[in-house]
Amino acid sequence: MxxxxxxxxxxxxxxxxxxxxxxxxxxxxxxxxxxxxxxxxxxxxxxxxxxxxxxxxxxxxxxxxxxxxxxxAIEERLRLLEDEMDAIKGVRTGSLRLGVVSTAKYFAPRLMAGFMKEHPDIDMRLAVGNRAETIDSLKNHDIDIALMGRPPKEVSVRASVFGDHPLVVIAPPEHPLASARDISKQRIAEEHFLIREPGSGTRISLEIFLSDVPGRIDDLGVEMGSNETIKQAVMAGLGIAFISAHTIAAETEAGRLVILDVVGMPIRRQWFSVMRTDHVISPAMATFNDFLMRKGATYLPLFGKLYPYAEASEAARMQKMGAPGKRPE
Structure with a gap:
């Protein structure tokens, strides 16, 4: 040998x-x-x-x-050696290959920009793929760190939480349930869903949510290949969708999509930073992971108004209670 x-x-x-x-x-x-x-x-x-x-x-x-x-593994170790030699020479402080699942592409560029502003000497590359592709990239040593909603079981990894990941049901604003409150699981299960491919994190979460509705997951809905396609289809009135809240910030703000008020939602998941346990942790990897733990959550889209109708109703009720001449009953 x-x-x-x-x-x-x-x-x-x-x-x-x-x-x-x-x-x-x-x-x-x-x-x-x-x-x-x-x-x-x-x-x-x-x-x-x-x-x-x-x-x-x-x-x-x-x-x-x-x-x-x-x-x-040898190629990976040689790349780490190159980073160490460059650091000693003062050329740069390393490189980092970041892989993200497609849902994370909505915040990953801003996250990268924030990190590179603090560490301009670290060379970063971004790879976006679905869950299966990202796991394959980890397996093949094609990426150093992956950002995903659930750590994989197919490969031994270190996983660290860096932020919350709410999953919601969306519909076009003219949908009959758009202004409904406390929609039951049984009622939402009657709707026509647009879903991601088997194995995707959001699809698995939807299957778990609907698993106690008899026969519902046997015919879950129409498969579509990307979140963008699903959003466009929902806006066109082809159905509703269960999706990451972090993918719909622009559409909900513009009034093109609404979040349905379903009992038991949003389903709160988490975002993980994932790296192989047998991967030697380079200085660049350690620096990026520390940045994620300290500031990663601040780059996630904010959803203070997941249910604007409900908040508006609550605000009106509180205003009425506090208005002059009014006494709470």
Whole structure:
């Protein structure tokens, strides 16, 4: 094993990523025979086949996957070493690859801007994806820290809470339930829902909420691929949706969407900062995580008026009680 080189690790990674010797060779800037020779040398060194040669291309074996996992860890450690060397030279204080689930894209840019203002020498990159894509990025060492609503179970992680995450039901302002108060779970379950793909955090929370309504989660609603599509569909009158309150600040403020007053809502979840337990914590990662713990919640959209109708009614009632000549009954 000690005779393996970094070039050989990169070669195996390229074959896994592209599935074919020819494609890997093109990316590496080598000839296909040169890639084949390097792969043969690696397999002779480890005394195991790293790939099954099939008509569809190169399929990694269990040994191949283990080899790539080691290659990714080495690449990660080398990047950390580069950051440390740059810090010693005074060039910059590191780099950070941040991954966020799609719901977090509504506040992540402002959060990044706040952090980079305090730490301009840290180079940051942002990757946005759905929950499954973000977890895959963690698994593959493609990101250092992920921001998500629920820590994954598929990979061992450290998770820290940095803010509240309210989930609400939204409708167009002309919806019959828009001005209703204390809508029951049974009543809201009768509505036509627009939902995210299986495995998304909001969908799982909706399934839990409606699980005690007989037969309701068997036909949950119409799937749509993004929060933006769902919001547009709700505004067009195609149904209602269960969604993160942090995605609808602009639409509710403009009066294009309303939050329905459903009993038991908003459902309060939390935002987590997540990193792999086997990931060496770089100075940049530690600095960003400390920033999140201190200031992360201040960059989340504020929802002091989750239910404006109810608050207006309460304000009117209090004003009436306090008006001259009026006595509370």
């Amino acid at each position: 000690r005779n393996l080189t970094l070039r050989q690790f990169k070669t195996v990674q390229a074959i896994v990523s592209h599935g074919k010797i020819v494609s890997a060779a093109k990316v590496l800037g080598l000839s296909p025979p040169a890639v084949t020779i390097q792969l043969r040398q690696v397999e002779e060194e480890v005394q195991l086949a790293l790939f099954d040669r099939t008509s569809d291309g190169m399929r990694p074996t269990a040994a191949g996957l283990a080899f790539v996992e080691a290659a990714q």
